[in-house]
Amino acid sequence: MFERLRRNYVEKNYGPVALELIVVIVGILIAFQIDRWADDRREREQEYEYLIRLKEDLQFEIDGMSVAHEYAQSRIDAAMLLEKIIADSSVAREQPNNVPWALETVSWRSFPQIDAFVYSELQNSGNLAVIESVSLRRELANHYTTIHHYSRVGLDLDVQRQFVLLTAGILSTSEIRAIEEDEWREASFEVSVERAVEIANSLSNRRGASDLIPNIVQHHVFNQKVIGLARDQALKIIDQLELIIDNFDG
Helix, strand or coil: CHHHHHHHHHCCCHHHHHHHHHHHHHHHHHHHHHHHHHHHHHHHHHHHHHHHHHHHHHHHHHHHHHHHHHHHHHHHHHHHHHHHHHHCHHHHHCCCCHHHHHHHHCCCCCCCCCCCHHHHHHHHHCCHHHCCCHHHHHHHHHHHHHHHHHHHHHCCCHHHHHHHHHCCCCCCHHHHHHHHCCCHHHCCCCCCHHHHHHHHHHHHCCCCHHHHHHHHHHHHHHHHHHHHHHHHHHHHHHHHHHHHHHCCCC
C-alpha cells in the first residue's frame, strides 16, 4: 500500500493518494474507537464489581457495628454495677456471678474495628475515579473520614488501662481465665455470695479506681453514639449503592 501511495504521489496522481490516506486515517480512528469502547467496557465491569464489593463491605461493617453497640451497652451496665457495689457492697449479694464479670469486662474495648478494605483498595490502586457517581464518592469519603476521626477517641483505652492497673490482683487467675475464655457465659463458673462481697470490698479499697468509672462510662456512651451515627451513614450509602446497581448500565 505504501509503495502504491509513493508511486501515485510521484506521478502526481493525488486523487487516489488522498483517498487511500482517508481510508488509512478512518481505519486508525475506528481502531482507536474500538479500543476506547473496550476500555470503557472494562471500566464499567470493574465499576460494577466494586459497587457490589462496597455494598458487601458496608454490610459487614454494619454487622460489626451492631455487635459493638451491644458490647458498649454491656460495658456501661458493668460500670453501673461496679458503682453500685462500691457504694454498697451488699448489692453484690443480689447478682454475685456478675461482679467478677463486670470488673474484668468494663475495661474491654467497644469501638468496632473498621478496616474499609474495598474503599482502601480503591484509593491505593488509584481506581476511585472508576466510580462514576460523584455523590457516592463524596459519601464514602465522608463516611470513612468520620470513622477515622472518631476512632482516635473510641480506640483510646488509656483510662481503661489505668483502671486495670488500679484493680490488678482483685480477681483470681481462675476467675480471669474463665471470663477471658468465655466460660462465664456458659454458667460453668459459679461465684459465691461471700466471694462477690469480698471483690466488692476490695474494689472499694482501691484508691482512684472508683474515680475512673464515670470516665469509662463516658467512653462507652461516646462509642455508642458514634456507632449509631456511622451505622446510619453506612445504611444510607447502601441504599445509594443499591439504586446505582439496580440501574447500572454496563
